[in-house]
Amino acid sequence: MHVFRQRAKVHGNKVDFASHFCQSSRMPYILMAYVNIDTKRIVESWVGRCPSHGEESVSELVKTVELRLALHFTISRSPGDGPETFAPDIMDGDCVWVDAGCHRICIGEFVGKLAPIIAFKKCADQDPEMQQAMVKMGMAYVQLQLNQMVTSQAEWQENILRCTTRALSISIVVVSRTGEIVHDGRGRKKSVGCVSGLNIENNRFVGAAADMSALHLAIMAATSEEKKTSTVSITGGKGGSQLLLVMPLVDSSSPLALIMFETEQLDHTKICETFCDTYDLTASERKIARSIIGGLTIAQAAEEAMLSVATARSYMKQIFAKTGTHRQSELISLYYESILPAATGIGTLGRVQP
Incomplete structure (x- = not known):
């Protein structure tokens, strides 16, 4: 029971961070997650949103992200290549940017078979470069959480x-x-x-x-x-x-x-x-x-x-x-x-x- 309570506390902290991140960056909602690049499925995620946006918009975002990433990893990875070799849409330092209709996805550095991602809705009233810079700051947090999760496993x-x-x-x-x-x-x-x-x-x-x-x-x-x-x-x-x-x-x-x-x-x-x-x-x-x-x-x-x-x-x-x-x-x-x-x-x- 202690383990479950501890996990719930950690997840709650992640959600709090995502929500505060939305407010400071003036984004309606944002998805932070880890994706298994083999199964192309989200294995863990947490969402931040402004009070005016409900579950439906976020649910649509999750489906869009999984479909777009499945296509991205399938097309860009050749047979026999390791997880680090792919043809990114746009490369920016250690991050890869993928467009998904009215949404955009930022992919961070792989840790084993897991990739940290941030997905968000494009905002016409915001400077794209400023929005991208904010998301890269958020990616540092998601990357840190993924690294800690993997390296903390005794097995x-x-x-x-x-x-x-x-x-x-x-x-x-x-x-x-x-x-x-x-x-x-x-x-x-x-x-x-x-x-x-x-x-x-x-x-x-x-x-x-x-x-x-x-x-x-x-x-x-x-x-x-x-x-x-x-x-x-x-x-x-x-x-x-x-x-x-x-x-x-x-x-x-x-x-x-x-x-x-x-x-x-x-x-x-x-x-x-x-x-x-x-x-x-x-x-x-x-x-x-x-x-x-x-x-x-x-x-x-x-x-x-x-x-x-x-x-x-x-x-x-x-x-x-x-x-x-x-x-x-x-x-x-x-x-x-x-x-x-x-x-x-x-x-x-x-x-x-x-």
């Missing part, structure tokens, strides 16, 4: 995170302060080990003593009051070391930590190059940065690049300066945080501490 955020991790071949697991798994995000890969040298059994991580000790310390740091982010190098596997990123989750009923790790299918070559391009690293700096991100020590990175340790350290100082980091662990954390929008959170579990 939408969770799906974005799930699709991103799947595309990057990265898995996530959420654990309690004691290391018990409360959310396993490996999906179909649950039947196999998660990291070379580290497995999940009985809802907990298991592995070599040294690896488990390092992971436990990272979880404790993430779930402590300081809420620290850490990187853990797992060395117990046959394929060399592998890194885990352990981050705190806030806004949860109990202390939780998110553990992020790559699967065997992930190829870091192109992703790492993009990271280096972002911070304008030189060829020599890239060699050292790639080695450090890959889990090597500064001495190992120097040996791999056939440089002295002193030279490798000088490159590291330049990398730190360009990336705004101060330690190797911070560089690694920055890299993983850059390739995954983990701050979207995981449903109702909480959100990642920045």
